[in-house]
Amino acid sequence: MALLQIAEPGESTAPHQHRLAVGIDLGTTNSLVATVRNSVPVVLNDEQGRALLPSVVRYGADGGVVVGHAAQSAQAQDPRNTIASVKRFMGRSLSDVAHVESMPYVFEDAPGMVRLRTAQGAKSPVEVSADILRALRSRAEDSLGGPLTGAVITVPAYFDDAQRQATKDAARLAGLEVLRLLNEPTAAAIAYGLDNASEGLYAVYDLGGGTFDISILKLSRGVFEVLATSGDAALGGDDFDHRVYCWLIEASRIGPPGLEDMRLVHMEARRAKEVLSAQDSVHVGVKLSTGDEIDLTLTRADFAAMTQKLVDKTLAPTRKALRDAGLSPQDVKGVVMVGGATRMPHVQRAVGEFFGQVPLTNLDPDKVVAIGAAIQANVLAGNRSAGEDWLLLDVIPLSLGLETMGGLVEKVIPRNSTIPTARAQEFTTFKDGQTAMAIHVLQGERERVSDCRSLARFELRGIPPMAAGAARIRVSFQVDADGLLSVSAREMTTGVEARIEVKPSYGLADDEVARMLKDGFEHAQEDMKARALAEQRVEAQRLHDATVAALLADGDLLDTSERAVVDASLAALATAVKGEDVAALKQAINDAGRATDEFAARRMNRSIQRALAGRSVESL
Amino acid sequence: MSDTSQVLPEADLFSRDHFALFGLPRRFVIDERALEGRYHELQSAAHPDRHAHRPEQERRLSMQWATRINEGYRLLRSPLTRARYLLELEGVDVGAENNTAMPADFLMQQMAWREALDDARNAGDPEALDALSATLRAARSGAESQLVRELDEEHNLSAAAATVRRMMFIARLGEDIAAAHEKLEN
Numbered sequence: 001m002a003l004l005q006i007a008e009p010g011e012s013t014a015p016h017q018h019r020l021a022v023g024i025d026l027g028t029t030n031s032l033v034a035t036v037r038n039s040v041p042v043v044l045n046d047e048q049g050r051a052l053l054p055s056v057v058r059y060g061a062d063g064g065v066v067v068g069h070a071a072q073s074a075q076a077q078d079p080r081n082t083i084a085s086v087k088r089f090m091g092r093s094l095s096d097v098a099h100v101e102s103m104p105y106v107f108e109d110a111p112g113m114v115r116l117r118t119a120q121g122a123k124s125p126v127e128v129s130a131d132i133l134r135a136l137r138s139r140a141e142d143s144l145g146g147p148l149t150g151a152v153i154t155v156p157a158y159f160d161d162a163q164r165q166a167t168k169d170a171a172r173l174a175g176l177e178v179l180r181l182l183n184e185p186t187a188a189a190i191a192y193g194l195d196n197a198s199e200g201l202y203a204v205y206d207l208g209g210g211t212f213d214i215s216i217l218k219l220s221r222g223v224f225e226v227l228a229t230s231g232d233a234a235l236g237g238d239d240f241d242h243r244v245y246c247w248l249i250e251a252s253r254i255g256p257p258g259l260e261d262m263r264l265v266h267m268e269a270r271r272a273k274e275v276l277s278a279q280d281s282v283h284v285g286v287k288l289s290t291g292d293e294i295d296l297t298l299t300r301a302d303f304a305a306m307t308q309k310l311v312d313k314t315l316a317p318t319r320k321a322l323r324d325a326g327l328s329p330q331d332v333k334g335v336v337m338v339g340g341a342t343r344m345p346h347v348q349r350a351v352g353e354f355f356g357q358v359p360l361t362n363l364d365p366d367k368v369v370a371i372g373a374a375i376q377a378n379v380l381a382g383n384r385s386a387g388e389d390w391l392l393l394d395v396i397p398l399s400l401g402l403e404t405m406g407g408l409v410e411k412v413i414p415r416n417s418t419i420p421t422a423r424a425q426e427f428t429t430f431k432d433g434q435t436a437m438a439i440h441v442l443q444g445e446r447e448r449v450s451d452c453r454s455l456a457r458f459e460l461r462g463i464p465p466m467a468a469g470a471a472r473i474r475v476s477f478q479v480d481a482d483g484l485l486s487v488s489a490r491e492m493t494t495g496v497e498a499r500i501e502v503k504p505s506y507g508l509a510d511d512e513v514a515r516m517l518k519d520g521f522e523h524a525q526e527d528m529k530a531r532a533l534a535e536q537r538v539e540a541q542r543l544h545d546a547t548v549a550a551l552l553a554d555g556d557l558l559d560t561s562e563r564a565v566v567d568a569s570l571a572a573l574a575t576a577v578k579g580e581d582v583a584a585l586k587q588a589i590n591d592a593g594r595a596t597d598e599f600a601a602r603r604m605n606r607s608i609q610r611a612l613a614g615r616s617v618e619s620l
Numbered sequence: 621m622s623d624t625s626q627v628l629p630e631a632d633l634f635s636r637d638h639f640a641l642f643g644l645p646r647r648f649v650i651d652e653r654a655l656e657g658r659y660h661e662l663q664s665a666a667h668p669d670r671h672a673h674r675p676e677q678e679r680r681l682s683m684q685w686a687t688r689i690n691e692g693y694r695l696l697r698s699p700l701t702r703a704r705y706l707l708e709l710e711g712v713d714v715g716a717e718n719n720t721a722m723p724a725d726f727l728m729q730q731m732a733w734r735e736a737l738d739d740a741r742n743a744g745d746p747e748a749l750d751a752l753s754a755t756l757r758a759a760r761s762g763a764e765s766q767l768v769r770e771l772d773e774e775h776n777l778s779a780a781a782a783t784v785r786r787m788m789f790i791a792r793l794g795e796d797i798a799a800a801h802e803k804l805e806n
Contacts, residue, residue, distance in 0.1 A: 019673070180669070320805075323802075379669070380669060391667060392667075417690075417694070419690075421691070481668040481683065539676065542675045543675040546674055546675050597677060600677050604666070604681045604682070605632065608665050611661045611664060611665035611666075612633075612661065
């Protein structure tokens with residue numbers, strides 16, 4: 001494999017290679033994968049030429065796992081083992097999930113995240129999502145003819161930390177290297193903005209199958225700056241289906257249906273909703289297994305009336321996002337509609353009335369997110385070419401904070417802060433001789449702990465005994481470019497450093513992911529070892545090539561003895577990459593990383609300085 | 621490269637103050653377009669998206685830099701945080717937590733605004749909230765002109781600190797108005 005050839009220090013590195021990268025829209029109802037081929041973003045179809053993969057997974061009693069259309073058609077016949085709309089359960093406990101009573105699944109309440117019992121045992125939403133991602137991955141690899149370097153996975157902008165972490169875990173489980181978690185409305189803005197060379201203030205109204213997002217963006221000279229975002233992580237097209245479903249059952253005066261019938265009526269409800277986007281009325285005629293019959297006609301006007309509350313529910317977050325951005329509806333130059341649910345005419349009408357303009361619908365609302373993700377993936381993988389030097393500045397949707405006295409939340413990072421971001425807060429002990437402190441991390445806007453989402457709890461131990469109020473405990477929050485939080489705490493006064501990195505309580509523990517990975521492979525041990533070795537080799541290659549190129553460009557930042565240390569570490573790295581020993585390779589990467597840390601820091605400093613001086617800097 | 625090669629230390633930009641990082645003079649009056657332009661230029665070089673395919677070490681540095689630049693932009697962009705920061709650079713602690721001494725006339729004003737907010741909230745009157753917002757905007761811009769004088773012209777730091785404290789009160793009231801709006805809508 002050409003990727004693993006190591007150039008000796010001083011030699012020029014391999015010529016530019018096109019790295020295979022994809023954008024994945026992991027949707028509630030449907031999922032898509034797209035890539036940039038010959039500078040053109042394209043959605044990758046399956047063998048039958050279909051772009052949309054229904055986000056449905058069936059775990060058959062025979063041990064088979066079926067994803068997509070085939071699973072969807074089995075929904076009515078095997079509802080319990082056929083999981084649809086799993087995105088609604090990501091990072092959620094049972095008590096968070098709405099309409100549990102009308103779902104055909106057997107739920108198990110597990111710590112952190114709900115599980116679904118199937119013929120193949122209890123499945124975490126992360127595992128189900130991983131199966132969807134695996135199907136998209138193999139579609140992409142078949143179509144592109146090689147293994148993927150990485151993927152950008154989109155998430156609703158309003159997803160909290162738990163939901164984001166769950167999505168990233170699912171990708172990891174599916175063997176995908178996540179280049180970035182990208183907010184869906186932002187992805188749509190990329191596809192849209194680059195297509196139209198737009199400037200000014202835009203709103204992206206994204207009503208998907210199960211989630212609603214509104215983002216306000218400022219587009220200027222290649223910069224996409226999100227000013228504010230808001231939404232509802234449990235509101236989407238599914239809820240419109242559910243209203244129709246309830247109406248069908250009530251108006252037909254039939255009792256609560258069994259599992260199979262429930263699925264059947266749900267599918268009819270969805271069909272009726274979709275037909276009404278094109279026609280003024282739709283007839284629903286279904287014969288249930290009980291002999292009961294549904295024979296009804298639904299008009300567009302009645303459908304609009306029965307779902308108006310849901311449409312109105314999207315306008316409150318829209319107002320909030322505008323207020324957070326300090327704008328009024330008339331400041332917005334264009335409104336981009338994203339998500340299949342925006343095809344409903346009364347949704348378009350409501351949005352049009354709110355903003356006082358006709359919303360933009362000229363890009364396919366089902367595909368625009370995947371297209372934007374593909375464009376971003378192409379850039380992040382390093383396939384950047386001239387004219388593709390735009391910049392995305394995104395925000396976190398919900399405030400992050402800590403529990404303080406009396407069950408109240410103190411905000412540490414407010415919502416709509418541009419990421420990456422970091423903030424620290426200092427606390428003190430309230431008892432003499434106190435040696436430990438409980439730290440509870442929360443996300444949400446409300447004042448009370450019980451009204452916010454609990455992200456993690458941990459204890460800082462080993463505080464030296466001091467008088468009450470003398471200790472200074474600094475709790476630091478860091479949110480990375482994926483919108484994921486890590487928290488650390490340390491006592492500042494004594495020089496004794498007690499420090500802990502939080503493993504989020506809702507995410508999957510590493511050994512749990514390891515177990516799932518193992519389950520997924522026939523020759524688990526060998527495959528995992530091979531995979532670990534391949535991953536380390538890629539990282540070693542990356543570090544080696546980057547350092548060689550850096551020495552050519554900025555070798556003057558090192559004196560002779562510093563240079564000798566860097567050269568030696570490169571030689572060691574080149575030797576280690578040829579071996580089969582993962583631990584030795586890891587060690588060599590660590591050593592080389594340490595040997596080149598100062599050099600890398602100086603180079604970054606220089607490149608920032610050049611940017612400030614207004615000189616154009618080619619990619620480092 | 622010879623044995624006597626010397627590396628000239630480049631200015632360590634990371635640990636300089638925010639004004640230096642953005643290449644702007646240390647003043648309260650700021651060229652907002654220049655600030656935004658510099659912000660975009662700096663993030664174009666530092667942002668993690670520009671380093672996603674690079675070694676782990678470089679990605680870490682990139683995140684630290686981008687975090688630092690975002691923080692600087694946040695503080696410099698808003699007049700209130702910029703003024704606080706300028707005072708902090710001068711060694712003046714605005715003392716928001718403990719120094720609540722305010723002139724009597726401003727205290728009266730505060731109480732009147734608070735009452736207006738309570739009335740609008742109780743009456744569920746969004747227009748009254750908007751009217752109060754407009755009043756606050758005027759008060760804020762008055763305070764900003766005062767800061768221009770106190771910080772950039774007269775260098776009267778204790779007067780500026782008092783003005784900043786007034787602006788902090790106005791900002792908090794603004795947040796309460798937004799919260800009241802939100803409650804009315806839900």
